[in-house]
Amino acid sequence: MTAATVAAGVMTIGALAPSTASATSAASTARPDSVQQGLDALVRDGGPPGALASVKERDGRTRSYAAGVGDLATGAKVPRDGQVRIGSNTKTFTAVVVLQLVAEGKIDLDAPVDTYLPGLVRGKGIDGRRITVRRLLQHTSGLPNYTDYLDFPAIQHRYFEPRDILDLALKHKAHFAPGTKWEYSNTNYLLAGLIIQKVTGRPLAEEIDRRIIQRIGLRHTYFPAPGDKTIREPHPKGYVKGPEGTPLRDFTEMDPSWAWAAGQMLSTNSDLNRFFGALLSGRLLPKAQLDQMRTTVPAEYLGPGARYGLGIASMPLSCGGVSWGHGGDIDGYETRGGVTEDGRAANVAVTRLPGVEADVRRVEKVVDTALCH
16 A cells, blocks of 8 residues: 555564464364465564464364564564454455446446546546546556655555545546556545545445444454544554664554555454455345446556456466455564455455565465365
8 A cells, every 4th residue: 555565556663473273163273384384484584573364164163363462662462363454455345335326227348437536637647538437446547656755654544535535645646547557546546535435425434334344243353533543442552664773663653544444444354354254255246236246357567477356356276267356565574464265365464565576476375275274
C-alpha cells in the first residue's frame, strides 16, 4: 500500500520469545513442522519482530502458529491468530461488492467511470469517459497511484476524505492509455469505492459489512470507523523502520483513512482464509461474476508467474496448480495468503513491512509450504 511497498496490495531486536504453535484440531505432522520452521526463519536475523499464520486443511481442520515477539517494549508473545491490518486484501472485499452489484444489474463492468461519477475523473491524459469499471478492478486504467505521493510515516494520525486522496492522484498525469498495460494503482480502488457509494447510496464500510462480513460470519473482520486508530482485538504490534541505526517505530495505532477502499480493513489470518474460501466456493458471487473475477492478465510485478483478475490474483505453487488470494502491505503489517481449488487455505502475517523484494518472497514461500506439504 505505501510508497515503500514492494508488492501489493505498505535494526536490532532483543532476544525473541519462544515460538508457539497451537491447534484448534489435529493436523498432519509434516505441515505444522514446516510452517513453524518457516515462521521461525522469518523472524530470525533481523527479520520482522513477529509472524503468525493460520492453515486450513481440505477437510476443514485448522491450525494456528506464531513466532517472535508481539510487543518489543514488553516482550509479550504474538497472540495466536491475532488481529492485524490487512492492507490491500481490502481490494478483494471492494471488488466483491462491485461484482455483486454487477449481478444485480446496478453496475456494468464495461461502462465508463463517468456513468457513475460524471465529470469527476479528469486530469493530464486522464478521462473518466475512457476508463471502464473493469479497468479499475483489473489495474489497467493507467491512473497514477496516489500512495506514491503521500508522506509516510508523517500521516500516521491524519484523517483523509476519499476525495482528498483522489485530488492528490489527479494532479499527476496518466501513466498509459487505458487498457494498454497492467500497473498496480491504489487509485483504481478508491474510485471503485466511490462508485459503490454512489450506486447504493450507503457508506462503503456498511456495504462490505452487510454483503460480506455478516453474510459469511467473519467475526474478527471490520472496516474501522472514521477516527478509529486502534486494533480492537488481541494483536501483535506493527512496526516500521526508522533511519539506519535507530529502533523500529511502533506504528500499531494509526489513522488508516488514506487506504480506504484500497486497504483500510482489519482481520485475522483465519478470517481471511474463511473469506477467500467462501469466495472461491461461490458463496459470495454467482458463477458468471466469479468467472469474470478470475479472468486474469499477467502481473509479474506481484511475483514470478503471478496473474491478476478483478481484485484477486493467482500465484503458481511449487507443487503444481495455483493459489488464489491477494495479500496486503500497510505500515506495520504485511499479509500473504492463498486458497487452492481443492479447499486448502493458508495466510501469513508479519509485523513489519518488507524492506526488499526478497523479504516478500520469503513470506510467500511460507504460504507455499503450508499449501504444498
